[in-house]
Amino acid sequence: MVTAIARLLDLIWVNGSRARRAVRGVASARRFAAHGDNFTFDPDGVYTYETIEVGRNVDLGHRPVIMAARSRIRIGDNVMFGPEVTIRGGNHRIDRLGVPMISVEKCPTDGALDRGVTIGDDVWVGTRAVILHGVTIGRGAVIGAGAVVTRPVPPYAIAAGNPARVIRLRWPVEAIVSHEEQLYPPERRLTPAELAVLSDLPGSAARPDSSVAIVP
Numbered sequence: 001m002v003t004a005i006a007r008l009l010d011l012i013w014v015n016g017s018r019a020r021r022a023v024r025g026v027a028s029a030r031r032f033a034a035h036g037d038n039f040t041f042d043p044d045g046v047y048t049y050e051t052i053e054v055g056r057n058v059d060l061g062h063r064p065v066i067m068a069a070r071s072r073i074r075i076g077d078n079v080m081f082g083p084e085v086t087i088r089g090g091n092h093r094i095d096r097l098g099v100p101m102i103s104v105e106k107c108p109t110d111g112a113l114d115r116g117v118t119i120g121d122d123v124w125v126g127t128r129a130v131i132l133h134g135v136t137i138g139r140g141a142v143i144g145a146g147a148v149v150t151r152p153v154p155p156y157a158i159a160a161g162n163p164a165r166v167i168r169l170r171w172p173v174e175a176i177v178s179h180e181e182q183l184y185p186p187e188r189r190l191t192p193a194e195l196a197v198l199s200d201l202p203g204s205a206a207r208p209d210s211s212v213a214i215v216p
Contacts, residue, residue, distance in 0.1 A: 029041070036077065040059040041054075045060065046066070047067070048069060051071065052066055053074045055121070058075055061082050061084070061125075064084065064087070065087070068089025068117070069089075070114050071115055071117075071133065073119075079125075085125050087117050088132055089116045091114070091115075116133065117132075117135050119136075120140070120141070123140065123143070124143070126146070129145065136152045138152070138153055140170065142159070147161060148164055149164040151164075154197060154198060154201060156176050169203035
C-alpha cells in the first residue's frame with residue numbers, strides 16, 4: 001500500500017514538473033532575440049535571452065549555460081548540443097591597477113573584451129564543452145565532449161581537448177564538396193579559398209576509414 005501511494009505521488013510530481021517546464025518553455029522562447037522553427041531548449045538552462053539568436057531545427061540540450069551581456073551569440077540551423085554545454089560571450093578586464101576586478105566597469109571602447117560567439121549550421125557540440133568569446137565554429141564541425149574552445153574551428157573539422165585543437169576533418173575535401181552540393185545552393189557553398197584552407201588540415205585527403213573517432 002505504501003509503495004503504491006509513493007508511486008502515485010511520484011507520478012503526480014513528475015507530470016506536474018513536466019507541465020511546469022512546458023509552460024516555462026513556451027513563455028521563455030519569445031525572450032530570445034530570434035529563433036527559427038523546431039527550436040528545442042531546456043527552460044532550466046541559463047540564458048541571456050536578448051543576446052542569443054538561434055536558427056531552425058536546433059536543440060540546445062540539457063541545462064546549457066549560454067551567456068553574453070552585450071555581445072551576440074548566433075547559432076545556425078540544424079545544430080545540436082549535448083548536455084551542459086557552456087557558451088560565454090564577452091570577457092572581463094584584468095589590467096586595472098588598484099581596483100578589484102569585480103569593480104571594473106566596461107567602457108564602450110572595450111570591444112575586444114565583448115566579442116560574441118558564432119556557431120555555423122549543422123554543428124554538433126558535445127557534452128560539457130565550453131566555447132569562449134570570439135570563437136567562430138564553422139559549418140558542419142564537431143566539438144568533442146569536454147572541449148574548451150578558445151579559437152576558431154574550421155568548417156567540417158573535429159575539435160577536442162583543452163584547449164581544443166583540430167583532430168581532423170570529418171571527410172576528405174572531395175567528400176565535403178559533394179556534401180555541400182547536396183545540401184546548399186551554389187551561393188551558400190564553401191568557396192574555393194575556404195576549401196583550400198581545409199586541404200591543409202589532417203584528414204583532408206582520401207582515407208580508407210572515414211568513421212568519426214571522437215564521440216561527443
